[in-house]
Amino acid sequence: MDNTRGAAAPGASAPGAAAPGAVAREYDAIVVGSGPNGLAAAITMQEAGLSVLLVEGKETIGGGMRTLELTLPGYKHDICSAIHPMALMSPFFRRLPLADFGLKFAQPTHDAAHPLDGGRVAVLDQSVEATAARLGVDGPVYQKWMGNLLESIPALLPDLLGPLQWPGEPFRLAEFGLAALLPATWTAGKFKTAEARALWAGMAAHSIQPLGNIATSAFGIMLMAAAHMKGWVIPVGGSQSIADALAAYYQSLGGTIQTGWMVESVDELPSAKVVLMDVTPRQLVRIAANRLSSSYKKRLESYRHGPGIFKVDWALDEPIPFMREECRGAGTVHLGNTFEEIVRYERHVGNGRRGEKPFALVAQQSLFDSTRAPEGKHTAWAYCHVPNGDDRDMTEALESQIERYAPGFRQTVKAKHSTNASAFEQYNPNYIGGDINGGIQDILQLYSRPVLSISPYRTSAKDIYICSSSTPPGGGVHGMCGYHAARQALQDVFKIEVKRA
Numbered sequence: 001m002d003n004t005r006g007a008a009a010p011g012a013s014a015p016g017a018a019a020p021g022a023v024a025r026e027y028d029a030i031v032v033g034s035g036p037n038g039l040a041a042a043i044t045m046q047e048a049g050l051s052v053l054l055v056e057g058k059e060t061i062g063g064g065m066r067t068l069e070l071t072l073p074g075y076k077h078d079i080c081s082a083i084h085p086m087a088l089m090s091p092f093f094r095r096l097p098l099a100d101f102g103l104k105f106a107q108p109t110h111d112a113a114h115p116l117d118g119g120r121v122a123v124l125d126q127s128v129e130a131t132a133a134r135l136g137v138d139g140p141v142y143q144k145w146m147g148n149l150l151e152s153i154p155a156l157l158p159d160l161l162g163p164l165q166w167p168g169e170p171f172r173l174a175e176f177g178l179a180a181l182l183p184a185t186w187t188a189g190k191f192k193t194a195e196a197r198a199l200w201a202g203m204a205a206h207s208i209q210p211l212g213n214i215a216t217s218a219f220g221i222m223l224m225a226a227a228h229m230k231g232w233v234i235p236v237g238g239s240q241s242i243a244d245a246l247a248a249y250y251q252s253l254g255g256t257i258q259t260g261w262m263v264e265s266v267d268e269l270p271s272a273k274v275v276l277m278d279v280t281p282r283q284l285v286r287i288a289a290n291r292l293s294s295s296y297k298k299r300l301e302s303y304r305h306g307p308g309i310f311k312v313d314w315a316l317d318e319p320i321p322f323m324r325e326e327c328r329g330a331g332t333v334h335l336g337n338t339f340e341e342i343v344r345y346e347r348h349v350g351n352g353r354r355g356e357k358p359f360a361l362v363a364q365q366s367l368f369d370s371t372r373a374p375e376g377k378h379t380a381w382a383y384c385h386v387p388n389g390d391d392r393d394m395t396e397a398l399e400s401q402i403e404r405y406a407p408g409f410r411q412t413v414k415a416k417h418s419t420n421a422s423a424f425e426q427y428n429p430n431y432i433g434g435d436i437n438g439g440i441q442d443i444l445q446l447y448s449r450p451v452l453s454i455s456p457y458r459t460s461a462k463d464i465y466i467c468s469s470s471t472p473p474g475g476g477v478h479g480m481c482g483y484h485a486a487r488q489a490l491q492d493v494f495k496i497e498v499k500r501a
Contacts, residue, residue, distance in 0.1 A: 025270060026270060026271040026272065027050075027051045027052060027053045027256075027270060027271070027272045027273075028045070028050035028051045028052065028272065028273050028274070028494070029042075029045045029050050029051075029052045029053075029272055029273065029274050029275070029276065029486075029489070030052070030053045030054075030055060030269050030270065030272040030274075030275045030276070031045070031052065031053070031054045031055065031275075031276045031277075031278065031467070031482075032055050032263050032266075032269075032275065032276070032277050032278060032279065032287070033055075033056065033057075033063065033277065033278025033279055033430075033468065034054055034055075034056040034061035034062060034063060034243070034247070034257070034259075034278070035062065035063020035064055035065065035278050035430070035468070035469075036063065036064070036065060036242070036243075036246070036477045036478065036479045036482070037063075037278050037467050037468055037469060037479055037480075037481040037482030037483075037485075038054065038056075038063065038276075038278030038467065038468075038482055039054070039061070039243065039246040039247060039250060039479065039482065040092055040246070040467075040479030040480070040481075040482030040483045040486070041276045041278065041467040041482035041483065041485055041486040042054040042250050042255055042276075042482075042486075043096070043246065043249065043250045043253070043255070044092075044482070044483050044486035044487060044490070044498065045276075045486050045489070045490065046250055046253045046254060046255040047253060048490050048494070048496050048498065050494065051254075051256075052250075052255050052256065053255075053256045053257075053258060053270065053272070054250065054255060054256065054257045054258070055258050055261050055263055055269070056257065056258070056259045056260075056261065057260070057261060057262040057263065058259065058260070059259050059260045060240075060259060061243050061244075061247050061257060061259065062239070062240055062243035062244075063080075063243070063278070063428065063430070064079070064080035064081045064239070064428070064436065064477065065080075065081055065239040065240060065242050065243040065477060066078070066079040066080070066238075066239065066240050066243065067079065067237070067238025067239055067240035067241075070313050070417040071313060071314070071315040071379075071414070071415035071416060071417050072315045072414060072415050074373065074374040074377075075315040075372070075373050075374070075377070075379050075415075076237070076238050076371065076372045076373070076379065077238075077313040077379055077381060077417070078238055078239045078240075078363075078365070078381060079239075079427070080239070080424075080428075080431075080436060081239045081477045082234075082239060082363040082365060082381050083232050083233075083234060083331055083332050083363050083365075084105075084232070084233055084234070084235060084239075084242070084477050085111075085222075085223055085226035085227065085230075085232045085233075085476075086226060086476045086477060086478040087105070087230075087233055087235070087242065087477060087478070088105070088226075088229075088230035088231070088233060089157065089226050089229060089230050089478070090161065090478035090479055090480060091157055091158055091161060091480070091501035092478065092479045092480055092483040092501050093478065093479055094501075095501060096246075096249060097249065098242075098245040098246065098249060100249075101244075101245040101248040101249050101252070102241065102244065102245055102248070103235065103241055103242060103244075103245035104235070104236040104237075104241070105233035105234060105235055105236065106233065106234045106235075106236055106368040106369050107126075107231050107233055107234075107368070108231075108232065108234065108329070108330060108331030108332075108364075108367070108368050109329035109330070109368075110123050110124065110125055110326055110329050110330040110331070111124045111125060111126060111227040111231055111232040111330070111331060111332065112124040112199075112202070112203075112227070112232060112330055112331070112332040112333065112334060113322075113324070113326045113327040113329075113330035113332075113333050113334070114195075114198050114199045114202050114333070114334045114335075114336075115322065115323070115324050115326075115327055115333070115335070115405040116194055116195065116198055116337055116338060117337055117338075117404075119323065119324070120194065120195055121134075121195070121324045121326050121327065122134060122135065122195040122196065122198055122199035123199075123326045123330070124199060124203075124224065124227050124232075125227070126227060126228060126231050127228070128142075128143055128146050128147055128150070128228050129143065131146075131227075131228075132146075134195065135191075135193060135195055135196045135199075136193045136195065136196075137192055137193060138190075138191045138192055138193045138195070138196035141190055141191065141196075142191070142196060145190060146224060146225070146228065149176065149179065149221060149225060150225060150228060150229070152169070152172040152175060152176050153176070153221075153222075153225045153229070154229065155168075155169050155172060156169055156172055156173055156176055158500055158501065159173055160176075160222070160473065161473045161478060161480040162472060162473060162480060162484055162500075163447065163455065163456055163457075163471075163472045163473075163484055164447040164472065179217060179221060180215060180217055180218035180221055181214060181215050181217070181218070181443075182214075182215075182217040183211065183212050183213060183214055183215075183216055183217065184200065184201065184204030184205075184207070184211040184212075184213075184216040184217050184219075184220055185211050185212045185216075185343060186217070187200065187204075187217045187220070188200055188201065188339055194338055194339070197338070197339035198334075198336070198337065198338055198339050198342070199334075200220055200339065201336065201338075201339040201342040201343060202334030202336060202342065202359070203219070203220035203223045203224055203334075204216050204217060204219055204220035205334075205336070205342055205346055205359050205385075206219050206220070206223055206361075207219035207220075207441060208306050208307050208309075208385055208435075208436075208437060208440070208441075209306055209307070209346070209350055209440060209441070209442055210343075210346055210347045210349075210350035210351075211342070211343050211346055211347075212343070212347070213350075213442050213443065214442070214443040215442070215443045215446060218446075219441075232331055232332060234331055234365050234368055234369055235369075236369050236371060237369070237371050238365075238371075238372070239477070242477065246479075263287060264287065265287055265288075265289075265290075266287055266288045266291060266464065267290070272463075273463065273493055273494070274463050274464075274465065274489050274493045274494075275463060275464050275465070276464075276465045276466075276467045276482070276485055276486060276489060277464065277465065277466050277467065277468070278430075278467050278468045278482065279429075279430060279466065279468055279470075280303075280429075280430050280432060280438050280439065280450075280468060280470045281300035281301070281303040281439075281450045281466075281470055282300075282303075282429075282432060283429055283430065284300060284450075284459070284466055285297050285300050285301065288459070288461065288464055291461040291464060292459060292460050292461055292464075293460035295460070296451070296459060296460035297460075299450075299451045300450055300451065303439055303445075303449070303450050303451075303470070304439060304440050304444075304445060305388055305432045305433055305435040305439055305440060306350075306388065306435050306437060306439065306440030306441070306442075307349045307350060307385045307386060307387060307388055307434070307435065307440075308385070308386050308387065308388050308389060308390060308420075308421030308422075308424065308425075308431075308433045308434020308435055308436075309383045309384065309385055309386065309421060309424065309434050309436055310358075310383060310384055310386045310390070310392070310393075310394040310398070310418070310419070310420050310421060310434070311381070311382065311383035311418070311419045311424075312381075312382050312383070312394075312395050312398050312399075312416055312417070312418045312419075313379065313380070313381055313416065313417045313418075314379065314380045314381075314382075314413050314414075314415070314416050315373070315377070315379060315413070315414040315415040315416070316366075316373075316377065316378040316379065316380055316412045316413060316414060317377060317378075317412045317413075317414055318376075318377075318378060318412050319364065319366075319367060319378050319412075320333075320362070320364060320378075320380055320402060320406045320409055320412070321406045321407070321408050321409060321412065322405055322406040323405060323406065323407070324405070327405065327406075328367075329367075330364065331363065331364060331365070331367070331368060332361065332362065332363055332364075333362040333364070333405075334359070334360070334361060334362075335359070335360040335361075335362060335401045335402065335404070335405060336357075336358075336359035336360065336401075337357075337404075341357065341359075342359045345357060345358060345359050345385075346359060346385065349385045349386060349387055352387045352388070353387065354386070354387065354390070354392060356397065357397070357400075357401065358384035358385070358386075358394060358397050358398060358401060359384060359385065360382050360383070360384050360398050360401045360402070361382060361383055361384070362380060362381070362382040362402065363380070363381040363382070364378070364380055364381075365379060365381065366378040366379045366380075377414075382398050382402070383398075384397070384398060386420075386421050386434065387421075388421065388432075388433035388434065388435060389421055389422055389425075389433035389434065390420065390421045390422075390433075390434070391420050391421065391422045392420065393418060393420065394418075394420075395416065395418045420434070421433055421434025422434065424436070430468060430469075436475060437469060437474060437475030438468055438469030438470040438474070438475055439469075439470045439474075441474045441475065446472075446474070447472050449470050449471055449472060449474065450466060450470045450471060455488050456471050456472060457471055457484060457485035457488045457489070458488065458492070462492075462493075463493065465485050465486075465488065465489045466485065467481055467482040467484075467485030467486065468481060468482075469481055471484070471485060472484070480501075483501060486498075487500070
């Protein structure tokens with residue numbers, strides 16, 4: 001959900017969105033919030049033949065999938081999500097005809113690159129063999145380890161991207177779990193070379209928590225598997241393109257969208273048999289306060305949020321001048337040097353302390369999507385993790401990390417736009433303290449989000465469900481939280497069984 005009062009509305013308006021004040025009739029279902037999960041919930045309900053209203057606080061739909069000219073005219077910058085490893089892996093997205101509604105993806109030459117001091121580099125390619133070939137003595141280790149995991153992951157996706165329940169492939173899931181539940185620091189013991197260990201640390205650091213935490217290996221494994229299965233793709237035109245395609249498909253089914261409506265209470269909504277909330281527990285308690293039991297609200301109030309992010313967008317005269325060619329051909333570049341340096345920085349952030357050399361995640365969309373900048377010009381996007389709610393300006397620190405591996409980078413910058421953790425929450429109330437995952441995804445909240453329950457999507461009110469990334473399987477642009485919440489509501493309220501994606 002994105003209900004920031006008075007904030008600028010990035011991206012293009014949803015085609016055919018209802019005019020403010022035009023909504024007055026009764027609906028079968030109302031979805032509040034139009035991020036990937038709100039859109040997924042609305043589509044799932046509409047596909048079941050119900051009448052559905054999707055409400056968005058901003059003037060445009062998208063949540064974390066928005067694109068805006070943040071720096072200079074003609075330079076398109078993704079507000080939050082940029083590279084989409086899960087877009088083509090999502091069982092929900094895969095079954096939708098989004099290409100028919102204008103969605104196209106670009107595939108970078110290399111999915112990710114990770115330079116180290118001294119001119120060394122590790123590369124994540126779509127091919128397991130190509131990735132392994134650059135890892136020296138760790139190549140055969142990586143190829144065997146990842147090859148074994150890839151034999152199981154495709155069949156396990158419905159289980160891995162859903163709520164905790166009896167799995168469809170219990171033996172395969174148990175085998176995967178032995179690897180995924182390990183702390184990333186333990187899994188790093190498989191590798192001897194600095195390149196392999198650094199590449200692994202960068203992948204696992206997407207968990208946005210200390211790499212010594214249990215189950216941080218799951219994040220690294222899934223991201224590497226996504227590269228080898230489908231690639232870390234880039235939506236042509238910006239992340240807003242994903243939102244627009246989802247909205248267009250939803251409207252083609254007869255769904256209604258109302259933008260510019262800041263929902264302050266569920267009581268202001270039209271009559272409906274069920275309401276699905278694409279919000280975090282904090283917003284749910286506020287918006288539905290008089291409808292929830294005191295015990296349920298108390299459980300929601302104990303929900304924990306993780307570190308925030310600090311992000312910079314640059315308009316560039318030319319591509320980032322990385323010293324290594326592999327970095328110049330990568331959609332994503334991880335900057336943090338060695339495994340040990342990344343582990344140290346992420347541990348500081350997880351403990352609420354500030355580090356000086358951030359682990360930086362850099363995206364170079366314009367290298368592979370010419371629509372992102374004027375002809376001959378480029379954009380760059382980068383963020384680092386910071387303590388929750390931190391308001392420090394990390395622009396200089398991020399630029400220093402880029403200069404470390406791309407001398408002369410600062411001379412290519414035409415304009416820049418920085419957003420700290422507090423500003424991210426102002427932009428989107430779901431990003432509490434800059435937490436873009438809707439709550440920390442450690443072992444205690446990986447599946448018990450927002451509360452430990454047989455069905456985490458149900459609330460104490462029988463007609464209110466939560467469908468945000470604060471439910472399983474958590475953060476990411478995959479729509480699976482919204483899909484599973486809608487599936488639960490269809491079964492409970494309308495007695496409609498939907499086949500599991």
